[in-house]
Structure formats: C-alpha cells, structure tokens
Amino acid sequence: MRRQMERFKQQLSDQGKLQGRESVLIAFDHLLDLLDEHEEKHRLEIGARSTNGEKSNGEVEAAIRAETEFFRDAVRTVIERTIADLVHRGDKEWKKFYDRID
Incomplete structure (x- = not known):
C-alpha cells in the first residue's frame, strides 16, 4: 500500500495538484502506520502467549x-477515492466520491 501511496503522490505532483495537499497524504501515511503498529502489537502478544505455553483460539485469530x-x-478505498477526487478536481464530468474535497 505504501508503493500505491507513492504513485498517488507522484500522480498528484505530475498534474500540479499536490501543492497544499501534502497534509492529506501525511494523514493517510499516519493511518497506515497505526494499522501496521496494531498488527505488530498483536503478533508480539500472540508470540508472548505461545512462549508461555498458551494456545491461541483459531476462530478468534481468523476473526x-x-x-x-x-x-x-x-x-x-478511502485513500483511492480521496486521491481520485483530488486528481479530478475541477472536472465537470467527474462524479465525486466525497464532498468537501478541496
């Protein structure tokens, strides 16, 4: 997903629509970091439990x-739609996904 973010950033930059919107991409990057941290924390917790001999519940892990x-x-999906709205900003034929995209 990080490579996709870089492509979006490049696409906005190429079209001259990145200026003043870098904070949106930074916010998305922070959101991805938070998801990665959550997954890593869960993996460490499961590892610690297995080290103590506890078995994880397969159904819970699947969920x-x-x-x-x-x-x-x-x-x-939110990132793709937001970037698409930014790329097509000003295009009268574009049906926006989200209002208030400036």
Whole structure:
C-alpha cells in the first residue's frame, strides 16, 4: 500500500495538484502506520502467549485477521477515492466520491 501511496503522490505532483495537499497524504501515511503498529502489537502478544505455553483460539485469530483485512481495505478505498477526487478536481464530468474535497 505504501508503493500505491507513492504513485498517488507522484500522480498528484505530475498534474500540479499536490501543492497544499501534502497534509492529506501525511494523514493517510499516519493511518497506515497505526494499522501496521496494531498488527505488530498483536503478533508480539500472540508470540508472548505461545512462549508461555498458551494456545491461541483459531476462530478468534481468523476473526482478527478478517477484521484487520477489512480495515486495510476500507483505508485503501478511502485513500483511492480521496486521491481520485483530488486528481479530478475541477472536472465537470467527474462524479465525486466525497464532498468537501478541496
């Protein structure tokens, strides 16, 4: 997803629409960092439990993985739609995903 963010940044830069919107990309980057930290914290917690001989519940782990994947997909969708709105800003034919994209 990080490479995709760089492509979006390059796309905005190429079209001259990045100026003044760097903070949006920084906010998205922070959101991705938070997701990565959450996953790492969970992995460390599971590792510590297994070191102590505790077995993890497979159903719970599957649910956590599914939830994490859902949030990653949701974040990716919001990023893609927001960037698309920024790229097409001023295009009368573009049907915006979100209002208030400046």
